Amino acid sequence: MAMKKIKLHVELTKAEEGGYVVYCPELDITTEGETVEEAMAMIRDAAAGYIDVVGFDNIPAFSGKILKEELEMVVNG
Numbered sequence: 641m642a643m644k645k646i647k648l649h650v651e652l653t654k655a656e657e658g659g660y661v662v663y664c665p666e667l668d669i670t671t672e673g674e675t676v677e678e679a680m681a682m683i684r685d686a687a688a689g690y691i692d693v694v695g696f697d698n699i700p701a702f703s704g705k706i707l708k709e710e711l712e713m714v715v716n717g
Contacts, residue, residue: 644696650683652676666701667691 651663655672660679663670664687671686673679691699700706 646696646702648687650680652679667699 648664648666651665653661653663655661659672659674660676661670661672662679662683664683667687667690669683669686669690671679671682673682696702
């Protein structure tokens with residue numbers, strides 16, 4: 641099986657009870673860790689497991705089935 645190098649985006653948010661929550665929008669998976677380093681290790685592990693289970697070609701973000709566009713808006717606030 642050929643290896644593929646991919647880039648994923650992650651969003652880290654401080655958790656209310658401490659630690660960090662990390663979300664990967666391409667895979668729609670979330671995990672957490674006590675530190676940024678632990679949270680990043682957890683999302684890397686979760687992403688690898690997810691890809692192993694569903695298969696790379698079945699991930700919508702990489703299948704070419706999803707169109708991505710940027711949306712710029714003005715909002716009240």
